Amino acid sequence: xxxxLDQVRKLALMARLExxxxxxxxxxxxxxxxxxxxxxxxxLDTDGIEPMVHxxxxxxxxxPDQLGDSLSREQALANAPNHDEECFLVPPVxx
Amino acid sequence: MTIPLxxxxxxLGLLASGELTAxxxxxxxxxxxxxxxxxxGAFTFVNTEAALAAADSIDQRRRDGQPLGALxxxxxxxxxxxxxxxxxxxxxxRMLEKHMSPYDATVVARLRAADAVIVGKTNMDEFAMGAxxxxxxxxxxxxxxxxxxxxxxxxxxxxxxxxxxDVPLSLGSDTGGSIRQPAxxxxxxxxxxxxGRVSRYGLIAFASSLDQVGPMAFDAVDCATLLNAIAGVDxxxxxxxxxxxxxxxxxxxxxxxxLRIGIVKHHLEAExxxxxxxxxxxxxxxxxxxAGAKIVEVELPHSDYWxxxxxxxxxxxxxxxxxxxxxxxxxxxxxxAASEAGDRGPLVATxxxxxxxxxxxxxxxxxxxxxxxxxxxxxxxxxxxxxxVRRLIRQDFDSAFQNVDLLLGPVTPTxxxxxxxxxxxxxxxxxxxxxxxxxxxxGIPALSMPGGLTSNNLPIGIQLQAPPLQEAKLLxxxxxxxxxxxxxxxxxx
Numbered sequence: 001x002x003x004x005l006d007q008v009r010k011l012a013l014m015a016r017l018e019x020x021x022x023x024x025x026x027x028x029x030x031x032x033x034x035x036x037x038x039x040x041x042x043x044l045d046t047d048g049i050e051p052m053v054h055x056x057x058x059x060x061x062x063x064p065d066q067l068g069d070s071l072s073r074e075q076a077l078a079n080a081p082n083h084d085e086e087c088f089l090v091p092p093v094x095x
Numbered sequence: 096m097t098i099p100l101x102x103x104x105x106x107l108g109l110l111a112s113g114e115l116t117a118x119x120x121x122x123x124x125x126x127x128x129x130x131x132x133x134x135x136g137a138f139t140f141v142n143t144e145a146a147l148a149a150a151d152s153i154d155q156r157r158r159d160g161q162p163l164g165a166l167x168x169x170x171x172x173x174x175x176x177x178x179x180x181x182x183x184x185x186x187x188x189r190m191l192e193k194h195m196s197p198y199d200a201t202v203v204a205r206l207r208a209a210d211a212v213i214v215g216k217t218n219m220d221e222f223a224m225g226a227x228x229x230x231x232x233x234x235x236x237x238x239x240x241x242x243x244x245x246x247x248x249x250x251x252x253x254x255x256x257x258x259x260x261d262v263p264l265s266l267g268s269d270t271g272g273s274i275r276q277p278a279x280x281x282x283x284x285x286x287x288x289x290x291g292r293v294s295r296y297g298l299i300a301f302a303s304s305l306d307q308v309g310p311m312a313f314d315a316v317d318c319a320t321l322l323n324a325i326a327g328v329d330x331x332x333x334x335x336x337x338x339x340x341x342x343x344x345x346x347x348x349x350x351x352x353x354l355r356i357g358i359v360k361h362h363l364e365a366e367x368x369x370x371x372x373x374x375x376x377x378x379x380x381x382x383x384x385x386a387g388a389k390i391v392e393v394e395l396p397h398s399d400y401w402x403x404x405x406x407x408x409x410x411x412x413x414x415x416x417x418x419x420x421x422x423x424x425x426x427x428x429x430x431x432a433a434s435e436a437g438d439r440g441p442l443v444a445t446x447x448x449x450x451x452x453x454x455x456x457x458x459x460x461x462x463x464x465x466x467x468x469x470x471x472x473x474x475x476x477x478x479x480x481x482x483x484v485r486r487l488i489r490q491d492f493d494s495a496f497q498n499v500d501l502l503l504g505p506v507t508p509t510x511x512x513x514x515x516x517x518x519x520x521x522x523x524x525x526x527x528x529x530x531x532x533x534x535x536x537x538g539i540p541a542l543s544m545p546g547g548l549t550s551n552n553l554p555i556g557i558q559l560q561a562p563p564l565q566e567a568k569l570l571x572x573x574x575x576x577x578x579x580x581x582x583x584x585x586x587x588x
Binding site for chain 2: 013046071075081
């Protein structure tokens with residue numbers, strides 16, 4: 001199945017990945033090959049088969065609603081690329 | 096005295112008898128790393144001072160007669176996908192190049208509680224995506240058996256540091272074969288436990304429903320000792336199993352009852368299976384037959400669909416898990432001038448550039464596959480379909496295990512391959528997981544053990560798989576095989 005360069009550009013934006021023209025040129029045919037490969041799944045009739053999301057099919061595990069330790073503000077900010085004493089600092093959402 | 100860095104059991108004996116101190120064992124490990132790592136490149140970080148301080152503390156407590164943990168004084172390395180407070184946790188990615196975790200992974204905390212000495216973090220394919228440890232941002236790891244070959248992946252560093260004789264034990268992680276395939280390529284023993292047997296808290300997620308931490312060592316006995324230290328329910332991981340943890344080292348000197356071993360003929364006739372790998376599997380069948388096991392042919396009718404199913408589910412989960420790397424809270428952030436932001440706005444432009452700069456080609460490829468498989472119009476076609484096939488695959492295993500205790504077969508289609516041989520051909524790289532991904536999709540335990548050498552003196556692995564929570568049976572069978580053969584004692588020349 002053909003995947004267009006425009007489709008790949010759109011996917012890259014959805015994935016929040018800036019890809020160079022070279023990368024787009026490489027990845028587009030690779031995506032086509034991989035999609036063609038996984039299309040093998042379409043050979044199987046899976047009507048009525050319950051999807052298996054997880055290897056351990058647990059229902060909710062509950063924990064007591066008790067106050068516990070959590071990261072300190074200092075710890076939470078320690079790996080931030082930019083922060084002040086209280087908050088993560090990020091570029092503005094709007095230009 | 097030669098310090099036996101190839102056996103945790105021997106080290107523990109010498110440490111307990113006082114013939115060896117933890118400092119001596121640790122120093123020997125550090126010296127060996129200094130000698131081998133310039134060529135092998137198994138480590139992303141060596142924690143010299145902290146390891147020696149931990150060893151001294153263990154020695155002092157031993158002198159004082161205080162109780163010590165089950166791994167007291169044994170040097171161990173952990174894959175750099177596991178969070179540690181005293182060493183960077185990078186996932187071999189520029190994205191997390193200097194990342195210091197504020198907490199230890201549960202398995203790391205359990206190693207510390209067992210008084211193991213953590214000497215360093217090991218190299219891996221970036222975010223555990225790869226089968227050759229060539230996608231690390233911090234340089235390739237080579238195979239100690241031959242530096243022109245890959246050690247396998249993604250736990251290539253964790254396997255290579257054991258094979259090189261740096262440490263007797265290491266921890267890897269296995270999402271589609273990432274413990275078993277490098278164990279096979281490096282001639283060691285590696286176990287992917289049942290999904291949920293070992294906590295994933297602090298294991299940086301690649302594909303959450305498939306990832307599992309597990310032990311790597313020269314033999315099954317050492318794997319069992321390490322599994323004892325890390326297994327068990329964890330309140331911090333809601334998917335860890337609330338089941339009893341047996342003593343995996345108990346009963347390794349015998350096999351209880353009649354052992355029925357299943358062979359999947361379809362796998363042994365697979366296109367691309369190397370004749371020497373096939374021969375090693377045939378030889379292993381004879382070893383078990385001679386030991387009294389009953390050999391039974393079984394079918395896994397959907398095994399041709401394992402790899403396509405995996406390459407929808409794993410990238411889908413990865414594209415979601417890796418969305419957390421946005422350069423806002425932690426990780427690499429690229430500056431973007433306001434004039435460059437365009438319609439996206441400065442924040443989204445920063446996300447896009449940061450991720451574009453810091454992720455490598457394989458990670459980007461898998462995010463894109465996952466984004467495609469989950470996108471509107473394709474979610475049902477690919478993702479839901481793959482989940483339905485996953486159930487058929489699990490049902491195949493359940494049916495097979497009604498007739499046999501274990502399955503035996505190849506780990507990899509080929510012996511170790513050359514650096515660069517598959518790196519530009521993603522589909523060829525993905526087919527390295529041909530025989531291993533089924534266990535991850537089904538959540539069952541699986542083990543790789545040395546089962547032969549090629550005519551070029553390269554290791555060949557044999558895989559055993561078992562029903563959920565039957566690690567003890569797997570380890571018993573592997574220990575029996577290792578009593579009957581000496582492949583696990585072979586070392587790189």
